[in-house]
Amino acid sequence: MIDLRSDTVTMPTDEMRHAMAECIVGDDVFVEDPTVNTLQNDIAALLGKEDALFVPSGCMSNQIALAIHAKAGDEVIVDDESHIFHYETAAPSIIARVQLRCVSSASQGTRGALSVDDVERAIRPGAYYFPRTSLVCIENSHNRYGGTVLTPAHFKELKELCDSRSLALHCDGARLWNACAALDVEPREFAVHCDTLSVCLSKGLGAPVGSLLVGSHTHIQAARRWRKILGGGMRQAGVLAAAGLIALHKHRQGLHFDHAHAAQFAKSLHESGSFIVDNYPTQTNIVIFRMVNPVDTTTYIERCQQHGLRISTGREGGWLRAVFHHQVSASQTQEAIDIIKAVSSNFAHN
Numbered sequence: 001m002i003d004l005r006s007d008t009v010t011m012p013t014d015e016m017r018h019a020m021a022e023c024i025v026g027d028d029v030f031v032e033d034p035t036v037n038t039l040q041n042d043i044a045a046l047l048g049k050e051d052a053l054f055v056p057s058g059c060m061s062n063q064i065a066l067a068i069h070a071k072a073g074d075e076v077i078v079d080d081e082s083h084i085f086h087y088e089t090a091a092p093s094i095i096a097r098v099q100l101r102c103v104s105s106a107s108q109g110t111r112g113a114l115s116v117d118d119v120e121r122a123i124r125p126g127a128y129y130f131p132r133t134s135l136v137c138i139e140n141s142h143n144r145y146g147g148t149v150l151t152p153a154h155f156k157e158l159k160e161l162c163d164s165r166s167l168a169l170h171c172d173g174a175r176l177w178n179a180c181a182a183l184d185v186e187p188r189e190f191a192v193h194c195d196t197l198s199v200c201l202s203k204g205l206g207a208p209v210g211s212l213l214v215g216s217h218t219h220i221q222a223a224r225r226w227r228k229i230l231g232g233g234m235r236q237a238g239v240l241a242a243a244g245l246i247a248l249h250k251h252r253q254g255l256h257f258d259h260a261h262a263a264q265f266a267k268s269l270h271e272s273g274s275f276i277v278d279n280y281p282t283q284t285n286i287v288i289f290r291m292v293n294p295v296d297t298t299t300y301i302e303r304c305q306q307h308g309l310r311i312s313t314g315r316e317g318g319w320l321r322a323v324f325h326h327q328v329s330a331s332q333t334q335e336a337i338d339i340i341k342a343v344s345s346n347f348a349h350n
């Protein structure tokens, strides 16, 4: 079975399993796990930030960021296709107890890259009857827009606006590594323009579990309290961090293969004339596509599975999603293309 539902489906490699078995651990709630501490230090250094905190998931990392930057009743600006808005179970209303102000980036043709003008328009004036805007969140690469990439220059413009209006800027960088690989830039080139970033080890980098929130000492101290409140203090978490260290230091280099496979898949579908590929040509490892005449996605996905291919739904409106990762080879990519074409021609004849 070729599994393109997400880059989260990868299995830990033998090297990771070995490192997990061999690593030295301690109680991380006492800040005594040397492997976790190494991972946190390495990520903070890579991003050029003072500190980092290992947390179980990207969702927890984002929600902690909201909680440390915003007070209950504040408003947080996000884009209307963001992961924070769609897939985090309304947690901002439960944990930080904030209201999300969703700004569309699609209308500008910038697809996931909130424009400075749009963000500026969404910042509330100071009157007492408005919510107080305290935070802007951006996502890079952008999941629901098919792995599109924001540039460091765009981050810089948004940060200048945020600074001028005393707002914090948080980046949901679950796939920041993919954005870096696509643009051939270092993570710190984005991080320098953010107050905090969330980065995941369990997506394209292939670790079994874990994300990190990265920022100043003060922010990470506050984040540590929130992690405990949320039940995210993981004790001998070094067994997970050990796999994370391999992901961080050994798997970033291979991301361009995933991008090449996604590009091969997208090109083949695009050139067949039977599909629309969103944001073609793709920039990273996510391909969002649909048949020119949209089909019932549940049936389509089931038929793909019967042929040995797993994909998932993209967005509403018949969009499908294929995500490439290090456990999919070039020949499996070709096999996936053939299966998609076979399933689609059956649909066309029904």
Ligand SMILES: Cc1ncc(COP(=O)(O)O)c(C=O)c1O
Binding pocket: 056, 057, 058, 059, 060, 062, 083, 084, 139, 143, 172, 174, 175, 200, 202, 211
């Ligand atoms: C952009 C983005 N942010 C955050 C997350 C949440 O990560 P997790 O599943 O580790 O909670 C995901 C998960 O796919 C994601 O795609």
